[in-house]
Each structure stands twice: as C-alpha cells, then as structure tokens.
Amino acid sequence: MTELTLTGASLDRARLLRLFQDYGVYAGVVVLLLFNFAFTPHFVSAENFRTQAVQVAPVLIVALGMALAIGTEGVDLSVGSVMALSTSLLSLYLGYGPWIAALTAVLGGVVVGVANGALIAFVGVQPIVATLALMVAGRGLALVLLPQLKDVRDPGMARLGSGAVLGVPYLVLIAAALALVVAFVVRRTTFGRQVLAIGDSRAAARLAGLPVRRVLVVVYVCGGALAAVAGVLATARLAASDPTSLGTLMELSAITAVVVGGTPLSGGRVRVGGTVAGAVLIQLLTTTLIKHDLPPSWTQIAQAVVIVLAVYAARERGRR
Amino acid sequence: MKPIALVRHASARHLLAAGLVTSLALATGCTKSEDDSGTQSPASRQDDAGQVVASPGTGSGPTCAIDAYGGQKLDLRGATVGFSQSEKEANPFRIAETASIKAEAHKRGVKLLTANAQSQFSKQISDVQDLIAKGANLLVVAPLNSDGWEPVLRAAAARHIPIVTIDRKINATACKDYVSFIGSDFAEQGRRAADQMIEATGGKGEIAILLGAAGNNVTTERTRGFEDRIKEKAPGLKVVFRQTGEFAREKGQSVTENLIQSKPGITGIYAENDEMGLGAVNALKGAGKKPGDVKIVTIDGTRNAVQGIVDGWIYGVIESNPRFGPLAFQTLDAFTKGEKVGQDIVIKDSSYAKANAQSDLGKAY
Numbered sequence: 001m002t003e004l005t006l007t008g009a010s011l012d013r014a015r016l017l018r019l020f021q022d023y024g025v026y027a028g029v030v031v032l033l034l035f036n037f038a039f040t041p042h043f044v045s046a047e048n049f050r051t052q053a054v055q056v057a058p059v060l061i062v063a064l065g066m067a068l069a070i071g072t073e074g075v076d077l078s079v080g081s082v083m084a085l086s087t088s089l090l091s092l093y094l095g096y097g098p099w100i101a102a103l104t105a106v107l108g109g110v111v112v113g114v115a116n117g118a119l120i121a122f123v124g125v126q127p128i129v130a131t132l133a134l135m136v137a138g139r140g141l142a143l144v145l146l147p148q149l150k151d152v153r154d155p156g157m158a159r160l161g162s163g164a165v166l167g168v169p170y171l172v173l174i175a176a177a178l179a180l181v182v183a184f185v186v187r188r189t190t191f192g193r194q195v196l197a198i199g200d201s202r203a204a205a206r207l208a209g210l211p212v213r214r215v216l217v218v219v220y221v222c223g224g225a226l227a228a229v230a231g232v233l234a235t236a237r238l239a240a241s242d243p244t245s246l247g248t249l250m251e252l253s254a255i256t257a258v259v260v261g262g263t264p265l266s267g268g269r270v271r272v273g274g275t276v277a278g279a280v281l282i283q284l285l286t287t288t289l290i291k292h293d294l295p296p297s298w299t300q301i302a303q304a305v306v307i308v309l310a311v312y313a314a315r316e317r318g319r320r
Numbered sequence: 321m322k323p324i325a326l327v328r329h330a331s332a333r334h335l336l337a338a339g340l341v342t343s344l345a346l347a348t349g350c351t352k353s354e355d356d357s358g359t360q361s362p363a364s365r366q367d368d369a370g371q372v373v374a375s376p377g378t379g380s381g382p383t384c385a386i387d388a389y390g391g392q393k394l395d396l397r398g399a400t401v402g403f404s405q406s407e408k409e410a411n412p413f414r415i416a417e418t419a420s421i422k423a424e425a426h427k428r429g430v431k432l433l434t435a436n437a438q439s440q441f442s443k444q445i446s447d448v449q450d451l452i453a454k455g456a457n458l459l460v461v462a463p464l465n466s467d468g469w470e471p472v473l474r475a476a477a478a479r480h481i482p483i484v485t486i487d488r489k490i491n492a493t494a495c496k497d498y499v500s501f502i503g504s505d506f507a508e509q510g511r512r513a514a515d516q517m518i519e520a521t522g523g524k525g526e527i528a529i530l531l532g533a534a535g536n537n538v539t540t541e542r543t544r545g546f547e548d549r550i551k552e553k554a555p556g557l558k559v560v561f562r563q564t565g566e567f568a569r570e571k572g573q574s575v576t577e578n579l580i581q582s583k584p585g586i587t588g589i590y591a592e593n594d595e596m597g598l599g600a601v602n603a604l605k606g607a608g609k610k611p612g613d614v615k616i617v618t619i620d621g622t623r624n625a626v627q628g629i630v631d632g633w634i635y636g637v638i639e640s641n642p643r644f645g646p647l648a649f650q651t652l653d654a655f656t657k658g659e660k661v662g663q664d665i666v667i668k669d670s671s672y673a674k675a676n677a678q679s680d681l682g683k684a685y
Contacts, residue, residue, distance in 0.1 A: 040582060041582060041583075042581055042582055042584060043581075043582070045581065047581060047607070048581045051577045051578070051581060055574055055577070091353055091354070092351040092352075092353050093351060093352060093353070094352075094353055094354040095351075095352030095353050095354055096352055143408070143410060147408075147409070147410050148410045148411055148412070148415070149411070149569070149595075150353075150354075151624070152354070153354060154354060162605075162606055234570070237573075238569060238570050238573060238599075238602065239602060240569060240598075242568070242569060242570065244410055244411070245566075245568040245569075245570065246570065287578055290563050290575060290578045290579075291578055291581075291582040293560070293561050293562065293563065296531075296534065296563060296564045297534070
C-alpha cells in the first residue's frame with residue numbers, strides 16, 4: 001500500500017517535471033506578461049510590443065542556429081564573433097550596395113560555419129573547443145577588418161533597420177520567417193531527423209549509415225549563416241558597424257534561450273517553439289527590470305535563477 | 321588527424337580550401353566601403369587642438385622635484401621616452417591619445433618607443449619592462465589597471481627612470497614610485513554635465529541617467545559628480561531612471577527604447593559617454609521624436625557626438641580630453657631640468673554646446 005502510493009507520488013512528480021520542462025517556459029512568458037499588464041505603466045501599447053519584438057529578433061535568430069547545434073549534442077560558441085565579423089564585412093562592402101554587402105556578410109558566417117563543422121566532423125575536435133577557437137579568431141579578424149566603430153548611412157540598411165510592413169518591423173518578420181523554416185526543417189525533413197539521430201547517439205547514427213559528417217558541417221554552416229544574418233540586422237538597427245561590442249556574450253544569451261526553452265544539452269531533441277519562447281522570456285525579464293528601474297545586476301541574478309530551474313528540470317528528467 | 325580519413329574525405333579538403341580562399345578574398349580583396357566624405361582621419365585632426373592645463377605644474381597641491389625622486393638631470397632632447405598604451409587604438413579616445421603622444425615626441429625631436437598591451441595587464445607589465453630594457457630614460461604609461469605595478473616600479477626605481485601616468489592613476493606613492501599623474505577630473509565632468517542639463521531643462525522635470533560599465537571608477541565618479549550637483553543646484557530636477565548602457569551604443573539604444581515607452585514624460589537624458597548618447601538618439605528617432613524634444617547631455621567629445629549638437633539631437637557634450645602629449649612632455653621636460661612639477665595634474669576638458677559646436681567641430685576627436 002505504502003509502496004503503491006510512493007510510486008504514484010514519484011510518478012506524479014516525474015510527470016510534473018516533464019510538464020514543467022515542456023511548458024514551463026510558456027508559463028513563464030505568460031506570468032511575466034500578466035505582471036507587466038498589471039504593474040508596468042504604458043506596457044500595453046503597439047509601440048512597446050514592437051520594441052520588444054525588435055530587440056529580441058537578433059537573439060532569437062542566433063538561438064535558432066544554436067538549437068540545431070545543441071540538438072546534435074554540440075554547441076556553437078563562435079556566434080557572437082560571427083556577428084562581429086558580419087558587421088565588419090557589411091561595412092567594408094557597403095560601397096557595392098546593401099544586397100551585395102549583406103550577402104558577403106552572410107558568406108563570412110558560412111565560412112566560419114564550414115571551419116567549425118570541418119574541425120568537429122572531420123578532425124574530431126570537441127564542439128566546445130572548436131567553436132571556442134573560432135570565437136577568438138572571428139572577433140580578431142573582425143577587428144582587423146574594421147578596427148573601430150563606423151557609421152552606416154546606407155538608406156537601404158536604414159529601411160531594413162527601422163522599416164515595417166503593416167506595422168510589423170522587417171526585423172521581426174525575418175526572425176519569424178526563419179523560426180518557421182527551422183521548425184519545418186526539424187519536424188518534417190530527413191535532415192531534421194538526421195540531426196536528432198546524431199544528437200541521440202552519434203555512433204548509432206553512423207552505424208545506421210547516416211551521413212554524420214555532412215550533417216554536422218551543415219548544422220554549423222546554418223549556425224554561422226544565422227548568426228551572420230543577426231549581425232546584419234543588428235547593424236541595420238544600430239545604423240553603425242561596431243565590431244568591438246556587437247555580439248559580445250551573445251553565445252550565452254542564445255544558449256540560455258535554447259536551454260530555458262526545453263532543448264536538452266544532451267542532444268536528440270530540438271524545441272523550436274520553446275527556443276522562441278525562451279528568447280522572449282529572457283527579453284521580458286530584462287525589460288521588466290529596466291522598466292521598473294531596478295539595478296542591472298538583478299537582471300543577471302534573475303536570469304541565473306531561470307537557467308537553474310530549466311537545467312534542474314532537464315536533469316531530473318534525464319535521471320528518470 | 322588520420323591520413324586515411326583525409327583521403328576518404330577529399331571533398332572535405334576541397335571544401336575547406338575553398339572556404340579559406342573565400343575568406344582570404346573577403347578579407348584582403350576588393351573591399352569598397354561607404355563613401356566617407358567630410359570626415360578627416362583622427363590623426364590629421366589631432367594637431368588642431370592643443371591642451372591647456374587646469375592646474376599648472378607649480379600650482380597648488382603637492383609637487384615633485386628630481387632631488388626628492390632620485391636620478392639625474394638630463395636634456396629631454398636626445399633622451400628616449402617609452403610609451404605604454406593600455407588598450408588597442410580601436411576607439412577615438414585611444415587613437416587620439418596615442419597620436420598626441422607621438423606628435424609631441426616628433427615635435428620635440430625625442431626618440432619614442434611605443435608598446436600596446438591590447439587590454440592584457442600581464443602584457444602591459446612586460447611591455448614596460450621591455451621598454452626599460454630597450455633603453456628608455458623616461459616613461460609615459462597609460463595604465464590598464466591601478467594595481468599590480470610593483471615589479472615595474474621596482475625595475476624603474478633601480479634605474480631612476482621617471483614615470484608619468486596618464487588618464488588612469490596607479491596605486492603607488494607619487495614622487496617616490498612615480499613622478500606625476502595627469503588626468504581628467506571625472507567627478508568634475510559629471511558636475512559640468514549637470515550644469516548643462518540644468519540649463520537645458522530649466523531645472524525642472526524628470527531625467528534619466530545612462531550609466532557606464534559597472535564597477536568602473538569613471539562610472540562612479542561621473543555619476544557622483546552629476547547627482548551631487550543636481551541635488552545642490554536644481555532640486556526640481558528628479559533622476560527617475562538609472563540603467564547601465566555599458567558604454568556601448570547598442571545597449572544605450574535598447575535601454576532608451578524601454579525608457580521612453582515606460583516614462584514618456586522624460587525631459588532629459590544624461591549619458592556617461594558619447595556612444596550611449598548616440599544610441600539614445602537612435603532610440604528617440606525610432607520613436608518618432610523631434611530633435612530637442614528630449615535634452616541629451618553626454619561626456620567624451622567625439623566627432624559624432626559634436627555633430628549631434630550641430631544636428632540638434634544632442635544639447636551638450638563635456639569633453640574628456642585625450643590629448644596628453646603636450647602636457648606629458650612639458651612635465652617630463654620641467655622635471656628633468658630640475659624644476660618642481662605637480663604630483664596630480666588635471667587636464668583641462670573643454671565643452672561643446674550649440675554656440676561652439678559648428679566652429680569647434682574640428683577639435684572633436
């Protein structure tokens with residue numbers, strides 16, 4: 001009898017934790033929204049929602065690529081430096097017009113992705129080490145290319161940074177479109193299943209005849225390209241190329257969004273919706289504290305609490 | 321790396337090679353950046369504005385002479401001066417600072433050895449030791465940190481090498497471990513910014529502060545000076561918002577976007593450096609405000625910010641003068657001749673407002 005109830009209780013607990021891991025992030029977003037509706041003056045306005053969405057867009061785009069890397073039981077620490085490299089290249093090639101400059105910037109991200117993927121898939125370097133190397137090298141290269149902040153006056157970039165369609169800023173549209181594409185790829189394509197299979201067990205995936213190396217390279221190329229797109233958008237918004245500070249600590253924000261969104265660091269699972277919600281949650285947390293003029297150190301502490309909760313939920317689940 | 325794996329995956333090698341070639345082409349090849357007409361390079365601008373001492377060498381405060389410090393008199397001409405810069409010349413302040421030292425050395429016909437620590441303190445320590453080993457008779461140091469200078473000071477003291485530190489102070493005894501410190505008074509910059517803010521707002525309304533990076537004495541002193549002066553002179557002006565923009569334009573913009581939505585009645589923004597102030601301008605533009613709707617006062621005196629005054633977006637800029645060259649060499653010259661020099665020399669920071677922004681644009685760095 002006692003044993004039965006105990007089993008029942010622990011089952012319930014496991015189920016609760018699972019629910020918490022899967023839907024906790026959405027609940028968190030709802031709670032923060034309700035709090036702000038009630039207590040933050042001027043929160044409910046189209047202008048404010050636009051601002052929040054625009055501010056979260058670059059983080060979200062980077063987090064999408066990060067989710068894929070984490071899905072293969074890897075990680076990509078070079079994303080912040082890729083943003084810096086992308087902004088440097090963009091500035092250097094703007095003379096040819098915004099399209100060519102943006103394409104060049106994205107190509108730069110692809111090149112870093114190829115280097116990351118090749119080191120990981122062919123040379124067998126641990127993802128954290130390989131991408132750490134590119135993180136250091138990428139920022140260095142960005143600063144060699146463009147040693148200091150430079151204004152961007154191109155009207156096309158200005159439109160990209162502050163323009164909107166039917167009241168929805170371009171940045172938000174692009175981020176939403178990319179999220180939909182990544183969600184589709186993960187759920188509906190062979191490539192998506194291969195990513196998850198590799199994350200579950202690389203050895204098993206190889207034995208099953210999956211093109212493990214190729215998939216890994218493509219995953220990191222996607223990560224690099226997405227980070228570069230985020231770099232272009234951030235540059236457009238800022239109307240300046242700032243390779244010194246653009247993207248610093250972006251890798252941590254992106255990993256936080258992914259992990260808080262319920263994607264386990266152990267791979268084999270990618271939650272795109274959760275990643276979007278994770279990025280929004282972090283944004284709302286920061287914004288709430290800023291709008292109430294609380295000390296900036298509180299934001300960091302609050303983020304830490306959210307991360308610990310998310311990882312705790314994931315750990316309990318792994319143990320089961 | 322296993323050779324077999326390489327052969328089997330020759331396509332990967334091709335991919336890598338192609339990647340490397342592309343990146344090289346990107347990095348070195350046919351770049352073409354936006355037309356930058358109308359802006360001169362900082363190096364060519366730096367001579368325009370000399371430097372004025374706020375407290376001259378023999379003014380009030382403790383002084384230092386060569387008898388007290390130890391060492392021998394020498395003629396600055398024919399001497400070798402070592403200059404150790406703390407950070408990469410990647411921002412206007414450091415660019416102007418290094419250029420000013422170099423220009424003054426050139427003007428006086430002094431042999432100058434330079435080193436840059438690239439923001440690594442251990443490198444700065446070995447940089448200075450190298451400069452001493454290469455035969456520097458005198459040292460000008462822009463320190464990265466205040467602490468940890470004992471090994472260098474010991475090496476310099478053994479050879480009686482006079483040291484002048486610029487822009488940041490080191491924790492050591494003046495006139496024993498080093499001769500003088502030349503720098504700005506950051507609290508005074510804050511007070512002068514407050515004066516401009518009071519003038520701009522008429523001393524009434526709600527204002528916000530964009531703080532610099534946390535745990536930085538520049539941030540603390542610019543905040544203290546500003547808030548003290550506001551309390552003292554304009555009790556009607558309320559600081560209702562204090563958030564960090566970490567001295568970066570992007571953070572300044574994001575924080576200001578949130579600020580103007582949650583506190584639409586804000587009348588002024590004090591940004592503790594130009595970059596955050598320019599971020600605030602971006603945010604105001606994005607929110608559809610007109611130039612002058614919100615009064616912005618910033619500190620630094622970079623060209624972009626002074627241009628912001630001309631355009632009407634920024635009300636005033638307090639300069640933080642990076643041109644230490646003339647004053648540093650003047651101090652070393654006087655000291656090595658046997659004259660007394662001040663231990664704490666305050667550099668004069670000018671300021672920019674509507675009246676002089678256009679005419680003094682060339683002096684901004």
